[in-house]
Amino acid sequence: MKLYNSIGPNPRLVRMFLLEKELTVPFEEVDIMSGANRRAPYTDRNPIGQIPALELDDGTVISETVPICEYFEAVNPSPALIGSTPEEQAVSRMWTRRIELHITEPVTASFRYGPGAEMFKDRIRVIPEAAEGLAALGQDGLEKLDGLLGSGPFLAGDRFTLGDIVLYCFLDFAKGVGQSVNPEHKNVGAWFERVSARPSAEASLHPAAAAAGMRA
Amino acid sequence: MKLYNSIGPNPRLVRMFLLEKELTVPFEEVDIMSGANRRAPYTDRNPIGQIPALELDDGTVISETVPICEYFEAVNPSPALIGSTPEEQAVSRMWTRRIELHITEPVTASFRYGPGAEMFKDRIRVIPEAAEGLAALGQDGLEKLDGLLGSGPFLAGDRFTLGDIVLYCFLDFAKGVGQSVNPEHKNVGAWFERVSARPSAEASLHPAAAAAGMRA
Numbered sequence: 215m216k217l218y219n220s221i222g223p224n225p226r227l228v229r230m231f232l233l234e235k236e237l238t239v240p241f242e243e244v245d246i247m248s249g250a251n252r253r254a255p256y257t258d259r260n261p262i263g264q265i266p267a268l269e270l271d272d273g274t275v276i277s278e279t280v281p282i283c284e285y286f287e288a289v290n291p292s293p294a295l296i297g298s299t300p301e302e303q304a305v306s307r308m309w310t311r312r313i314e315l316h317i318t319e320p321v322t323a324s325f326r327y328g329p330g331a332e333m334f335k336d337r338i339r340v341i342p343e344a345a346e347g348l349a350a351l352g353q354d355g356l357e358k359l360d361g362l363l364g365s366g367p368f369l370a371g372d373r374f375t376l377g378d379i380v381l382y383c384f385l386d387f388a389k390g391v392g393q394s395v396n397p398e399h400k401n402v403g404a405w406f407e408r409v410s411a412r413p414s415a416e417a418s419l420h421p422a423a424a425a426a427g428m429r430a
Numbered sequence: 431m432k433l434y435n436s437i438g439p440n441p442r443l444v445r446m447f448l449l450e451k452e453l454t455v456p457f458e459e460v461d462i463m464s465g466a467n468r469r470a471p472y473t474d475r476n477p478i479g480q481i482p483a484l485e486l487d488d489g490t491v492i493s494e495t496v497p498i499c500e501y502f503e504a505v506n507p508s509p510a511l512i513g514s515t516p517e518e519q520a521v522s523r524m525w526t527r528r529i530e531l532h533i534t535e536p537v538t539a540s541f542r543y544g545p546g547a548e549m550f551k552d553r554i555r556v557i558p559e560a561a562e563g564l565a566a567l568g569q570d571g572l573e574k575l576d577g578l579l580g581s582g583p584f585l586a587g588d589r590f591t592l593g594d595i596v597l598y599c600f601l602d603f604a605k606g607v608g609q610s611v612n613p614e615h616k617n618v619g620a621w622f623e624r625v626s627a628r629p630s631a632e633a634s635l636h637p638a639a640a641a642a643g644m645r646a
Contacts, residue, residue, distance in 0.1 A: 261578055262528060274517060281523035288516035300504035301490060307497035312478060315535065339567050347557030354555055362477055 215239060217282075218256065219421055220246045220265040223322075223387040224279050228266050230379050230418035231283045235290055239268075241421055252337055263337075280310060283376050295376050302373070309369040309377035316355035318384040321393075324349035329391060353396065360399040367408055374412075382409040383418070431455060433498075434472065434483045435637055436462045439538075439603040440495050441482040446595050446634035447499045451506055455484075457637055468553055479553075496526060499592050511592050518589070525585040525593035532571035534600040537609075540565035545607060569612065576615040583624055590628075598625040599634070 219225045219241040232239060244251050244265055252263045260267040260277040267277040268285065276282055287296045297303035326334045328345030363369070369377045385395060385406060395403050409415055435441045435457040448455060460467050460481055468479045476483040476493040483493040484501065492498055503512045513519035542550040544561030579585070585593045601611060601622055611619050625631060 262532075262574070268520075270517065272517075274521065276520040276524050278524045278527040281520050281527055284523055285516055285520040288519060300501055301486065301488075303504060304484075304492040304497050304501040305490065307500055308492050308494045311494040311497055315530075316478075319531065319535070339563070339570055341560060341563030341567065344557060344560035344563055347555070347560055351555050351557065358477070 215271055216242050216269050218242050218244050218251075218259070218265055218267045218269070220244045220251065222246065222265065223383040224264065225266040225421075226387075226418050227279055227379050227383040228282055229421065230383060230414045231286065231295060231376065233414035233417050234295055234374075234379070234412075235286060235293060237286060237290055243421070249337065280314070280376065280380070283379075287376075295374070295379070297373075297375070302370075305370050306373070306375040306377060309375065310380055312355075313359075313369070313377045313381045317352050317359065318380060320348040320355065321352035321384060321388055324352060325388070325391060356396065356399055356402055360401045363401040363405055366401065366405050368405070374409075378405075378409055382406065382415065386410075386415075431487055432458050432485050434458050434460050434467075434475070434481055434485070436460050436467065436481040438462065438481065439599040440480065441637075442603075442634050443495055443595050443599040444482050444498055445637065446599060446630045447502065447511060447592065449630035449633050450511055450590075450595070450628075451502060451509060453502060453506055459637070465553065496530070496592065496596070499595075503592075511590070511595070513589075513591070518586075521586050522589070522591040522593060525591065526596055528571075529575075529585070529593045529597045533568050533575065534596060536564040536571065537568035537600060537604055540568060541604070541607060572612065572615055572618055576617045579617040579621055582617070582621050584621070590625075594621075594625055598622065598631065602626075602631075 217225075217228065217239045219229070220243065244256055246265060250256060251265050257263050259269060259275045262277055264277060266279065266282060267275050268282045269275050276285055284296065287294070291298070294302070296306045323341075324345045326338065327341050327348065331340050331342060331345075334340055368374045369381070389395070395406055397403065433441075433444065433455045435445070436459065460472055462481060466472060467481050473479050475485060475491045478493055480493060482495065482498060483491050484498045485491050492501055500512065503510070507514070510518070512522045539557075540561045542554065543557050543564065547556050547558060547561075550556050584590045585597070601618075605611070611622055613619065
Protein backbone atom coordinates (compact mmCIF):
# COMPACT_ATOMS: atom_id res chain seq x y z
CA MET A 215 0.00 0.00 0.00
CA LYS A 216 1.17 3.55 -0.63
CA LEU A 217 -0.28 7.02 -0.57
CA TYR A 218 0.54 9.48 -3.34
CA ASN A 219 1.22 12.66 -1.43
CA SER A 220 1.99 16.33 -2.11
CA ILE A 221 1.67 19.79 -0.66
CA GLY A 222 -1.85 21.23 -0.42
CA PRO A 223 -4.90 20.84 1.84
CA ASN A 224 -6.24 17.63 0.28
CA PRO A 225 -3.29 15.34 1.06
CA ARG A 226 -2.85 17.13 4.36
CA LEU A 227 -6.31 16.17 5.52
CA VAL A 228 -5.58 12.50 4.83
CA ARG A 229 -2.28 12.83 6.74
CA MET A 230 -4.12 14.43 9.67
CA PHE A 231 -6.68 11.61 9.61
CA LEU A 232 -3.84 9.03 9.68
CA LEU A 233 -2.14 10.83 12.56
CA GLU A 234 -5.35 10.90 14.57
CA LYS A 235 -5.71 7.16 13.98
CA GLU A 236 -2.00 6.56 14.72
CA LEU A 237 -1.55 4.78 11.40
CA THR A 238 1.51 4.90 9.20
CA VAL A 239 1.44 4.41 5.46
CA PRO A 240 4.35 4.73 2.98
CA PHE A 241 4.17 7.94 0.95
CA GLU A 242 5.27 8.61 -2.59
CA GLU A 243 5.74 12.31 -3.25
CA VAL A 244 4.31 13.84 -6.42
CA ASP A 245 5.48 17.29 -7.49
CA ILE A 246 2.27 19.17 -8.16
CA MET A 247 4.09 22.47 -8.71
CA SER A 248 5.59 21.06 -11.92
CA GLY A 249 2.27 19.41 -12.80
CA ALA A 250 3.51 15.82 -12.40
CA ASN A 251 0.02 14.92 -11.17
CA ARG A 252 -1.54 16.00 -14.47
CA ARG A 253 0.43 13.63 -16.71
CA ALA A 254 1.52 9.99 -16.94
CA PRO A 255 2.56 7.93 -15.08
CA TYR A 256 0.45 9.47 -12.30
CA THR A 257 -2.66 9.84 -14.46
CA ASP A 258 -2.45 6.12 -15.31
CA ARG A 259 -3.26 5.59 -11.65
CA ASN A 260 -5.66 8.47 -11.08
CA PRO A 261 -6.99 9.76 -14.41
CA ILE A 262 -8.58 12.75 -12.63
CA GLY A 263 -5.02 13.94 -11.90
CA GLN A 264 -5.56 14.92 -8.29
CA ILE A 265 -3.59 14.14 -5.15
CA PRO A 266 -3.93 12.16 -2.89
CA ALA A 267 -4.55 8.65 -4.15
CA LEU A 268 -4.12 5.40 -2.28
CA GLU A 269 -2.69 2.40 -4.11
CA LEU A 270 -3.67 -0.88 -2.49
CA ASP A 271 -1.49 -3.99 -2.57
CA ASP A 272 -3.59 -5.52 -5.35
CA GLY A 273 -3.00 -2.44 -7.53
CA THR A 274 -6.44 -0.90 -7.01
CA VAL A 275 -6.14 2.88 -6.80
CA ILE A 276 -8.57 4.84 -4.64
CA SER A 277 -8.61 8.55 -5.29
CA GLU A 278 -10.68 11.20 -3.47
CA THR A 279 -9.88 12.29 0.06
CA VAL A 280 -13.06 11.32 1.88
CA PRO A 281 -13.29 7.79 0.40
CA ILE A 282 -9.60 7.25 1.27
CA CYS A 283 -10.31 8.21 4.88
CA GLU A 284 -13.42 6.00 4.89
CA TYR A 285 -11.22 3.11 3.76
CA PHE A 286 -8.76 3.63 6.60
CA GLU A 287 -11.67 3.75 9.05
CA ALA A 288 -13.19 0.55 7.64
CA VAL A 289 -9.97 -1.42 8.03
CA ASN A 290 -8.93 0.28 11.32
CA PRO A 291 -12.16 1.12 13.14
CA SER A 292 -10.59 2.48 16.32
CA PRO A 293 -10.40 5.29 17.27
CA ALA A 294 -13.53 6.07 15.32
CA LEU A 295 -13.28 9.30 13.33
CA ILE A 296 -16.45 8.65 11.36
CA GLY A 297 -18.45 6.54 13.76
CA SER A 298 -18.89 3.25 15.58
CA THR A 299 -22.58 2.81 14.75
CA PRO A 300 -24.64 3.47 11.61
CA GLU A 301 -26.21 6.43 13.39
CA GLU A 302 -22.87 7.96 14.37
CA GLN A 303 -21.53 7.37 10.88
CA ALA A 304 -24.58 9.03 9.35
CA VAL A 305 -24.22 12.16 11.48
CA SER A 306 -20.51 12.42 10.67
CA ARG A 307 -21.06 11.86 6.96
CA MET A 308 -23.85 14.45 6.91
CA TRP A 309 -21.48 17.03 8.35
CA THR A 310 -18.63 16.14 6.04
CA ARG A 311 -20.86 16.52 2.98
CA ARG A 312 -22.32 19.82 4.23
CA ILE A 313 -18.81 21.12 4.85
CA GLU A 314 -17.61 20.08 1.41
CA LEU A 315 -20.55 21.29 -0.66
CA HIS A 316 -21.26 24.51 1.22
CA ILE A 317 -17.82 25.61 2.35
CA THR A 318 -14.64 23.90 1.18
CA GLU A 319 -15.61 23.34 -2.47
CA PRO A 320 -16.76 26.93 -3.14
CA VAL A 321 -13.81 28.35 -1.16
CA THR A 322 -11.34 26.19 -3.09
CA ALA A 323 -12.93 26.96 -6.45
CA SER A 324 -12.89 30.69 -5.69
CA PHE A 325 -9.15 30.41 -4.98
CA ARG A 326 -8.46 28.45 -8.16
CA TYR A 327 -10.51 30.84 -10.28
CA GLY A 328 -9.15 33.95 -8.59
CA PRO A 329 -5.81 34.32 -6.78
CA GLY A 330 -4.67 30.86 -7.94
CA ALA A 331 -5.77 31.25 -11.56
CA GLU A 332 -2.25 31.65 -12.88
CA MET A 333 -1.27 28.23 -11.51
CA PHE A 334 -4.51 26.50 -12.44
CA LYS A 335 -5.41 27.98 -15.82
CA ASP A 336 -3.45 25.38 -17.78
CA ARG A 337 -4.65 22.49 -15.59
CA ILE A 338 -8.39 22.85 -15.20
CA ARG A 339 -11.21 24.98 -16.56
CA VAL A 340 -10.92 28.25 -14.68
CA ILE A 341 -14.04 30.44 -14.37
CA PRO A 342 -12.73 33.86 -13.26
CA GLU A 343 -16.16 35.49 -13.33
CA ALA A 344 -17.36 32.97 -10.71
CA ALA A 345 -14.56 33.61 -8.19
CA GLU A 346 -16.20 36.44 -6.26
CA GLY A 347 -19.62 34.80 -6.05
CA LEU A 348 -18.18 31.48 -4.94
CA ALA A 349 -16.11 33.16 -2.24
CA ALA A 350 -19.31 34.81 -0.97
CA LEU A 351 -21.09 31.45 -1.11
CA GLY A 352 -18.38 29.92 1.07
CA GLN A 353 -18.81 32.77 3.55
CA ASP A 354 -22.57 32.11 3.59
CA GLY A 355 -21.75 28.52 4.49
CA LEU A 356 -19.45 29.61 7.29
CA GLU A 357 -22.03 32.03 8.66
CA LYS A 358 -24.64 29.27 8.68
CA LEU A 359 -22.16 26.94 10.35
CA ASP A 360 -21.37 29.54 12.98
CA GLY A 361 -24.99 29.48 14.07
CA LEU A 362 -25.21 25.69 14.03
CA LEU A 363 -21.92 25.03 15.83
CA GLY A 364 -22.82 26.83 19.01
CA SER A 365 -20.28 25.88 21.64
CA GLY A 366 -19.56 22.65 19.78
CA PRO A 367 -17.07 21.50 20.68
CA PHE A 368 -17.07 19.80 17.26
CA LEU A 369 -19.31 19.45 14.21
CA ALA A 370 -20.80 16.19 15.44
CA GLY A 371 -21.08 17.46 19.02
CA ASP A 372 -18.69 15.81 21.43
CA ARG A 373 -17.09 13.60 18.79
CA PHE A 374 -14.12 14.86 16.75
CA THR A 375 -14.74 13.50 13.25
CA LEU A 376 -13.61 13.59 9.64
CA GLY A 377 -15.65 16.71 8.87
CA ASP A 378 -13.66 18.66 11.46
CA ILE A 379 -10.44 17.56 9.76
CA VAL A 380 -11.69 18.51 6.29
CA LEU A 381 -12.86 21.93 7.38
CA TYR A 382 -9.76 22.65 9.46
CA CYS A 383 -7.29 21.83 6.68
CA PHE A 384 -9.11 24.04 4.18
CA LEU A 385 -9.61 26.96 6.56
CA ASP A 386 -5.95 26.76 7.52
CA PHE A 387 -5.04 26.78 3.83
CA ALA A 388 -7.33 29.79 3.26
CA LYS A 389 -5.65 31.54 6.20
CA GLY A 390 -2.29 30.89 4.54
CA VAL A 391 -3.44 32.68 1.40
CA GLY A 392 -4.76 35.67 3.31
CA GLN A 393 -8.34 34.66 4.10
CA SER A 394 -8.53 34.21 7.86
CA VAL A 395 -11.77 33.25 9.57
CA ASN A 396 -14.13 36.22 9.68
CA PRO A 397 -13.90 37.53 13.28
CA GLU A 398 -17.70 37.83 13.33
CA HIS A 399 -17.88 34.05 13.14
CA LYS A 400 -16.95 33.61 16.79
CA ASN A 401 -18.03 29.99 17.11
CA VAL A 402 -16.08 28.99 14.02
CA GLY A 403 -13.09 30.93 15.33
CA ALA A 404 -13.21 29.15 18.70
CA TRP A 405 -13.63 25.79 16.95
CA PHE A 406 -10.62 26.60 14.73
CA GLU A 407 -8.46 27.27 17.78
CA ARG A 408 -9.61 24.02 19.41
CA VAL A 409 -8.65 21.99 16.36
CA SER A 410 -5.38 23.92 15.91
CA ALA A 411 -4.36 22.78 19.40
CA ARG A 412 -4.47 19.09 18.45
CA PRO A 413 -1.00 17.63 17.86
CA SER A 414 -2.18 16.25 14.49
CA ALA A 415 -2.84 19.79 13.22
CA GLU A 416 0.82 20.81 13.34
CA ALA A 417 2.26 17.36 12.58
CA SER A 418 0.13 16.96 9.44
CA LEU A 419 1.95 19.92 7.89
CA HIS A 420 5.11 17.83 7.77
CA PRO A 421 4.85 14.74 5.57
CA ALA A 422 7.92 13.11 7.12
CA ALA A 423 6.44 13.36 10.60
CA ALA A 424 3.13 12.03 9.30
CA ALA A 425 4.80 9.12 7.55
CA ALA A 426 6.65 8.17 10.70
CA GLY A 427 3.58 8.41 12.90
CA MET A 428 3.08 11.10 15.49
CA ARG A 429 4.55 9.05 18.31
CA ALA A 430 7.48 7.57 16.41
CA MET B 431 -38.43 6.47 10.98
CA LYS B 432 -39.60 8.70 8.16
CA LEU B 433 -38.17 10.27 5.05
CA TYR B 434 -38.98 13.89 4.21
CA ASN B 435 -39.69 13.71 0.51
CA SER B 436 -40.48 16.02 -2.41
CA ILE B 437 -40.16 16.38 -6.15
CA GLY B 438 -36.65 16.83 -7.55
CA PRO B 439 -33.60 14.70 -8.26
CA ASN B 440 -32.25 14.56 -4.70
CA PRO B 441 -35.18 12.79 -3.04
CA ARG B 442 -35.63 10.71 -6.19
CA LEU B 443 -32.16 9.24 -5.88
CA VAL B 444 -32.87 8.13 -2.33
CA ARG B 445 -36.16 6.58 -3.51
CA MET B 446 -34.32 4.77 -6.31
CA PHE B 447 -31.77 3.50 -3.79
CA LEU B 448 -34.59 2.21 -1.55
CA LEU B 449 -36.29 0.51 -4.49
CA GLU B 450 -33.07 -1.22 -5.51
CA LYS B 451 -32.70 -2.46 -1.94
CA GLU B 452 -36.40 -3.40 -1.75
CA LEU B 453 -36.85 -1.33 1.38
CA THR B 454 -39.92 0.66 2.33
CA VAL B 455 -39.86 3.74 4.54
CA PRO B 456 -42.76 6.05 5.42
CA PHE B 457 -42.62 9.36 3.55
CA GLU B 458 -43.72 12.80 4.63
CA GLU B 459 -44.19 15.11 1.68
CA VAL B 460 -42.79 18.65 1.83
CA ASP B 461 -43.98 21.22 -0.71
CA ILE B 462 -40.78 22.71 -2.06
CA MET B 463 -42.62 24.75 -4.71
CA SER B 464 -44.11 26.90 -1.94
CA GLY B 465 -40.80 26.89 -0.09
CA ALA B 466 -42.02 24.84 2.89
CA ASN B 467 -38.51 23.36 3.09
CA ARG B 468 -36.98 26.79 3.70
CA ARG B 469 -38.94 27.62 6.85
CA ALA B 470 -40.01 26.11 10.17
CA PRO B 471 -41.06 23.50 11.12
CA TYR B 472 -38.92 21.79 8.44
CA THR B 473 -35.82 23.87 9.14
CA ASP B 474 -36.03 22.88 12.81
CA ARG B 475 -35.21 19.38 11.55
CA ASN B 476 -32.81 20.25 8.74
CA PRO B 477 -31.49 23.80 9.17
CA ILE B 478 -29.94 23.65 5.69
CA GLY B 479 -33.47 23.57 4.30
CA GLN B 480 -32.94 20.84 1.74
CA ILE B 481 -34.90 17.69 0.96
CA PRO B 482 -34.53 14.77 1.61
CA ALA B 483 -33.89 14.23 5.30
CA LEU B 484 -34.30 11.05 7.30
CA GLU B 485 -35.75 11.23 10.80
CA LEU B 486 -34.74 8.27 12.93
CA ASP B 487 -36.89 6.86 15.70
CA ASP B 488 -34.81 8.59 18.37
CA GLY B 489 -35.41 11.96 16.70
CA THR B 490 -31.97 12.24 15.07
CA VAL B 491 -32.30 13.85 11.65
CA ILE B 492 -29.87 12.88 8.90
CA SER B 493 -29.84 15.19 5.92
CA GLU B 494 -27.79 14.87 2.72
CA THR B 495 -28.58 12.24 0.10
CA VAL B 496 -25.40 10.19 0.09
CA PRO B 497 -25.16 9.84 3.90
CA ILE B 498 -28.83 8.81 3.98
CA CYS B 499 -28.12 6.07 1.43
CA GLU B 500 -25.01 5.04 3.35
CA TYR B 501 -27.20 4.66 6.46
CA PHE B 502 -29.65 2.40 4.66
CA GLU B 503 -26.73 0.31 3.38
CA ALA B 504 -25.20 0.04 6.86
CA VAL B 505 -28.41 -1.26 8.42
CA ASN B 506 -29.43 -3.35 5.38
CA PRO B 507 -26.20 -4.53 3.76
CA SER B 508 -27.77 -6.72 1.08
CA PRO B 509 -27.99 -6.23 -1.86
CA ALA B 510 -24.85 -4.11 -1.63
CA LEU B 511 -25.14 -0.84 -3.53
CA ILE B 512 -21.97 0.61 -2.03
CA GLY B 513 -19.94 -2.50 -1.33
CA SER B 514 -19.48 -5.65 0.72
CA THR B 515 -15.80 -5.12 1.49
CA PRO B 516 -13.75 -2.02 2.39
CA GLU B 517 -12.19 -2.18 -1.09
CA GLU B 518 -15.54 -2.35 -2.88
CA GLN B 519 -16.88 0.44 -0.70
CA ALA B 520 -13.84 2.59 -1.44
CA VAL B 521 -14.21 2.20 -5.21
CA SER B 522 -17.91 3.02 -5.05
CA ARG B 523 -17.38 6.03 -2.80
CA MET B 524 -14.60 7.30 -5.06
CA TRP B 525 -16.97 7.23 -8.02
CA THR B 526 -19.82 8.85 -6.13
CA ARG B 527 -17.60 11.72 -5.04
CA ARG B 528 -16.16 12.20 -8.52
CA ILE B 529 -19.68 12.26 -9.97
CA GLU B 530 -20.88 14.78 -7.43
CA LEU B 531 -17.95 17.18 -7.52
CA HIS B 532 -17.25 17.06 -11.25
CA ILE B 533 -20.71 16.56 -12.75
CA THR B 534 -23.87 16.78 -10.67
CA GLU B 535 -22.91 19.72 -8.46
CA PRO B 536 -21.78 22.03 -11.31
CA VAL B 537 -24.73 20.94 -13.49
CA THR B 538 -27.20 21.60 -10.67
CA ALA B 539 -25.62 24.92 -9.76
CA SER B 540 -25.68 26.03 -13.40
CA PHE B 541 -29.40 25.24 -13.49
CA ARG B 542 -30.11 27.12 -10.26
CA TYR B 543 -28.06 30.14 -11.36
CA GLY B 544 -29.42 30.11 -14.91
CA PRO B 545 -32.77 28.69 -16.08
CA GLY B 546 -33.89 28.06 -12.48
CA ALA B 547 -32.80 31.44 -11.10
CA GLU B 548 -36.33 32.78 -10.84
CA MET B 549 -37.30 29.96 -8.47
CA PHE B 550 -34.04 29.96 -6.51
CA LYS B 551 -33.17 33.66 -6.22
CA ASP B 552 -35.11 34.13 -2.98
CA ARG B 553 -33.90 30.84 -1.49
CA ILE B 554 -30.16 30.68 -1.99
CA ARG B 555 -27.34 32.90 -3.22
CA VAL B 556 -27.66 32.80 -7.00
CA ILE B 557 -24.54 33.56 -9.09
CA PRO B 558 -25.88 34.19 -12.61
CA GLU B 559 -22.44 35.02 -14.04
CA ALA B 560 -21.22 31.54 -13.06
CA ALA B 561 -24.02 29.62 -14.81
CA GLU B 562 -22.40 29.26 -18.21
CA GLY B 563 -18.95 28.31 -16.89
CA LEU B 564 -20.37 25.76 -14.46
CA ALA B 565 -22.45 24.17 -17.22
CA ALA B 566 -19.26 23.84 -19.29
CA LEU B 567 -17.45 22.39 -16.27
CA GLY B 568 -20.15 19.73 -15.94
CA GLN B 569 -19.72 18.91 -19.63
CA ASP B 570 -15.97 18.57 -19.07
CA GLY B 571 -16.76 16.07 -16.33
CA LEU B 572 -19.07 14.10 -18.61
CA GLU B 573 -16.49 14.06 -21.38
CA LYS B 574 -13.87 12.73 -18.97
CA LEU B 575 -16.34 10.16 -17.69
CA ASP B 576 -17.14 9.06 -21.24
CA GLY B 577 -13.51 8.07 -21.70
CA LEU B 578 -13.27 6.33 -18.34
CA LEU B 579 -16.57 4.42 -18.60
CA GLY B 580 -15.67 2.46 -21.70
CA SER B 581 -18.19 -0.31 -22.10
CA GLY B 582 -18.87 -0.22 -18.36
CA PRO B 583 -21.36 -1.54 -17.78
CA PHE B 584 -21.37 0.66 -14.65
CA LEU B 585 -19.14 3.20 -12.92
CA ALA B 586 -17.63 0.58 -10.62
CA GLY B 587 -17.35 -1.97 -13.45
CA ASP B 588 -19.74 -4.89 -13.11
CA ARG B 589 -21.31 -3.59 -9.92
CA PHE B 590 -24.31 -1.23 -10.04
CA THR B 591 -23.70 1.22 -7.20
CA LEU B 592 -24.83 4.44 -5.57
CA GLY B 593 -22.81 6.59 -7.98
CA ASP B 594 -24.81 5.22 -10.90
CA ILE B 595 -28.02 6.20 -9.12
CA VAL B 596 -26.78 9.70 -8.31
CA LEU B 597 -25.63 10.36 -11.86
CA TYR B 598 -28.73 8.87 -13.46
CA CYS B 599 -31.21 10.91 -11.43
CA PHE B 600 -29.39 14.17 -12.20
CA LEU B 601 -28.90 13.45 -15.91
CA ASP B 602 -32.57 12.49 -16.16
CA PHE B 603 -33.46 15.76 -14.44
CA ALA B 604 -31.19 17.68 -16.84
CA LYS B 605 -32.87 15.92 -19.76
CA GLY B 606 -36.23 17.05 -18.40
CA VAL B 607 -35.10 20.69 -18.49
CA GLY B 608 -33.79 20.43 -22.04
CA GLN B 609 -30.20 19.24 -21.52
CA SER B 610 -30.01 15.73 -22.89
CA VAL B 611 -26.75 13.77 -22.86
CA ASN B 612 -24.40 15.08 -25.55
CA PRO B 613 -24.63 12.55 -28.41
CA GLU B 614 -20.84 12.65 -28.71
CA HIS B 615 -20.64 11.04 -25.27
CA LYS B 616 -21.55 7.62 -26.61
CA ASN B 617 -20.46 5.62 -23.57
CA VAL B 618 -22.42 7.87 -21.22
CA GLY B 619 -25.41 7.61 -23.56
CA ALA B 620 -25.27 3.79 -23.57
CA TRP B 621 -24.84 3.76 -19.80
CA PHE B 622 -27.86 6.09 -19.43
CA GLU B 623 -30.02 3.70 -21.47
CA ARG B 624 -28.84 0.74 -19.38
CA VAL B 625 -29.81 2.46 -16.14
CA SER B 626 -33.09 3.75 -17.62
CA ALA B 627 -34.09 0.13 -18.27
CA ARG B 628 -33.98 -0.77 -14.57
CA PRO B 629 -37.44 -0.95 -12.98
CA SER B 630 -36.26 1.36 -10.18
CA ALA B 631 -35.63 4.16 -12.69
CA GLU B 632 -39.29 4.53 -13.66
CA ALA B 633 -40.70 3.57 -10.26
CA SER B 634 -38.59 6.14 -8.43
CA LEU B 635 -40.41 8.91 -10.30
CA HIS B 636 -43.57 8.03 -8.39
CA PRO B 637 -43.31 8.50 -4.64
CA ALA B 638 -46.35 6.36 -3.91
CA ALA B 639 -44.85 3.41 -5.79
CA ALA B 640 -41.55 3.95 -4.05
CA ALA B 641 -43.18 4.09 -0.62
CA ALA B 642 -45.04 0.85 -1.27
CA GLY B 643 -41.95 -0.96 -2.55
CA MET B 644 -41.46 -1.96 -6.15
CA ARG B 645 -42.88 -5.44 -5.69
CA ALA B 646 -45.81 -4.53 -3.49
